[in-house]
Amino acid sequence: MPDIAILGSGMGGFGAAYRLHAEGITPVMYDKNAYHGGHTASFKDGGFIFDQGPHISFTKDRRIQDLFADSVDQMYETMQVNLNNYWRGYWPQHPVQLHMHGLPEDVIVKAITDFVEERQAPERPIRNYADWLLASFGQTFAELFPMQYTRKYHLTTAENMSTDWLGPRIYRPSLEEVLRGAISPSAPTVHYITHFRYPREGGFMSYLKKFVPLGNMKLNHELVAIDPRKRQLRFSNGVVANYDALVSSLPLPELIRMIQGAPRDVCDAAQRLACSTCVLVNVGVNRDDLSKSHMTYIYDDDLCFTRLNFPHMFSPNNAPAGFGTIQAEVYFSDKYKPLTGSPEDWIEPVIRDLRRMGLIREEDQVVFRDARLLRYANIIFDLERADALKTVHGYLDDLGIAYCGRYGDWGYMWTDESFKSGELAAQKALAALAACAA
Missing domain, CATH: 3.50.50.60 (FAD/NAD(P)-binding domain)
Incomplete structure (x- = not known):
C-alpha cells in the first residue's frame, strides 16, 4: 500500500x-x-456559528450535490438567493447592471448613453479586465461600479488584471435588459447563483463530516x-x-x-503570486431582521468593508432564536495594501460603519464581536x-x-x-x- x-x-x-x-x-x-477544514472550517462561540467567509453550495454538479447532502444526512436548507449592493446610500439589487432603477437620474442616463455608444463603436482589443469592462458596460457604469469594486476586493486596478478569472461571474446584459432594469423596479434577476444549499446544523464545515474518516488525520x-x-x-x-x-x-x-x-x-x-488577506469581523445583534439579502456588495471607499453576509439567514441554527449575525470582509494584500495592526483593530470600525449604513440601529445591542485573520483569501489575477x-x-x-x-x-x-x-x-x-x- x-x-x-x-x-x-x-x-x-x-x-x-x-x-x-x-x-x-x-x-x-x-x-x-x-482543527480540520482549512478555509471550510466553522466556529461556534456563545451560541453563534460563523464560517471562514461566506460559504454556500450552489453547484450544478449532481454528483457533488449528492455527496454533500449525504455528508449531512440530507439535513440541509435550500434557499433562493437574495443579493444586493450598497452604493452611496442606494441599495440596488444584484447585479447592478440589471437594476439601476432608483439610482440618480443623471447616473442612469449617462450610463445608458455610454453603454449604447460603446456598442456602436469599433470593437476594442481586450488586453486586460479594464478593457473588458469598458467594452461590456461603457465608461460611466464601468468606472462607478465594477472598477471601483475591483479596487476594494482585488486591491489593484482593473488595468492590472487579466480576464482569466471571469467565466460566468459578471453578466453582460443586452440593451433591452439595461433599459428594463432602469425603468422598472421589478426587472428579472440574472445571476450565476439562483439557489443554494447550506447545512442545517454545524455551519458549512458539516459538509466535510463524512469525508473526515477517509484520511489518517494528523x-x-x-x-x-x-x-x-x-x-x-x-x-x-x-x-x-x-x-x-x-x-x-x-x-x-x-x-x-x-x-x-x-x-x-x-x-x-x-x-510574485498575489492574493488578498482578509480580516473577518463577526457580529451578533439582538435582532434578526437585519437584511432581506443573504449578501451585500459594498462600493464606497469610506466604508471599511467590501462585502457583508448574514449567517443567520443561511440556517436558523447559526444563531440563537431572535438574534442576527453579520460577517464583514475587510481586505488587504502584502503586494498592494499591507495589513497593519491586529485583526481586532477592525472590530469597532466595522460596527461604526454598519451603524452608518443603518444595518445596526442605535437601540440595537451588539452581543457578540470577534475578528479572525485569513492569511490567504482570494487569488488576485494581476x-x-x-x-x-x-x-x-x-x-x-x-x-x-x-x-x-x-x-x-x-x-x-x-x-x-x-x-x-x-x-x-x-x-x-x-x-x-x-x-x-x-
Whole structure:
C-alpha cells in the first residue's frame, strides 16, 4: 500500500482523500491547525456559528450535490438567493447592471448613453479586465461600479488584471435588459447563483463530516521542510515522515518556500503570486431582521468593508432564536495594501460603519464581536500571475508533487471546484505511482 500524504484538510484535501479512498488507500492528512477544514472550517462561540467567509453550495454538479447532502444526512436548507449592493446610500439589487432603477437620474442616463455608444463603436482589443469592462458596460457604469469594486476586493486596478478569472461571474446584459432594469423596479434577476444549499446544523464545515474518516488525520502538524529527493516531510513538532506520493493544497508561496533546493527563479515566481488577506469581523445583534439579502456588495471607499453576509439567514441554527449575525470582509494584500495592526483593530470600525449604513440601529445591542485573520483569501489575477504560475506549476510537475484547491491551483474556485481539483490531484498522484511501478 503506497504512503500518500496530503497537505491541508480543506475541500481540496478531502477531495483527494475521497478519490484515494475509492482505490482502497487511506492517505495521511497533515494540517498545521488544531482543527480540520482549512478555509471550510466553522466556529461556534456563545451560541453563534460563523464560517471562514461566506460559504454556500450552489453547484450544478449532481454528483457533488449528492455527496454533500449525504455528508449531512440530507439535513440541509435550500434557499433562493437574495443579493444586493450598497452604493452611496442606494441599495440596488444584484447585479447592478440589471437594476439601476432608483439610482440618480443623471447616473442612469449617462450610463445608458455610454453603454449604447460603446456598442456602436469599433470593437476594442481586450488586453486586460479594464478593457473588458469598458467594452461590456461603457465608461460611466464601468468606472462607478465594477472598477471601483475591483479596487476594494482585488486591491489593484482593473488595468492590472487579466480576464482569466471571469467565466460566468459578471453578466453582460443586452440593451433591452439595461433599459428594463432602469425603468422598472421589478426587472428579472440574472445571476450565476439562483439557489443554494447550506447545512442545517454545524455551519458549512458539516459538509466535510463524512469525508473526515477517509484520511489518517494528523492535526497540529506544521510543515517546515520538504526534501523531494528523499520524499520526506519535516514538521515543527519534530516529526519526520516519508511519502511515496504527495498531494498539496497549501498556498503555493508557502509550499515552494519549504521545498529544499528550490531554484531561485521558482522562488521568485512564487513570491510574485498575489492574493488578498482578509480580516473577518463577526457580529451578533439582538435582532434578526437585519437584511432581506443573504449578501451585500459594498462600493464606497469610506466604508471599511467590501462585502457583508448574514449567517443567520443561511440556517436558523447559526444563531440563537431572535438574534442576527453579520460577517464583514475587510481586505488587504502584502503586494498592494499591507495589513497593519491586529485583526481586532477592525472590530469597532466595522460596527461604526454598519451603524452608518443603518444595518445596526442605535437601540440595537451588539452581543457578540470577534475578528479572525485569513492569511490567504482570494487569488488576485494581476498581469504577473500567468507567467509566475507557469513557472511554479512546471517545477512542481517536475518534482511529481500534485497540487489542488484554490491555493494549489492558484485559481478562483468555488467549493465544488476545489473538491474536484483534489480528486484530479489524487488521480495524478496515482498515475505517477503506476508509472513508477511499471
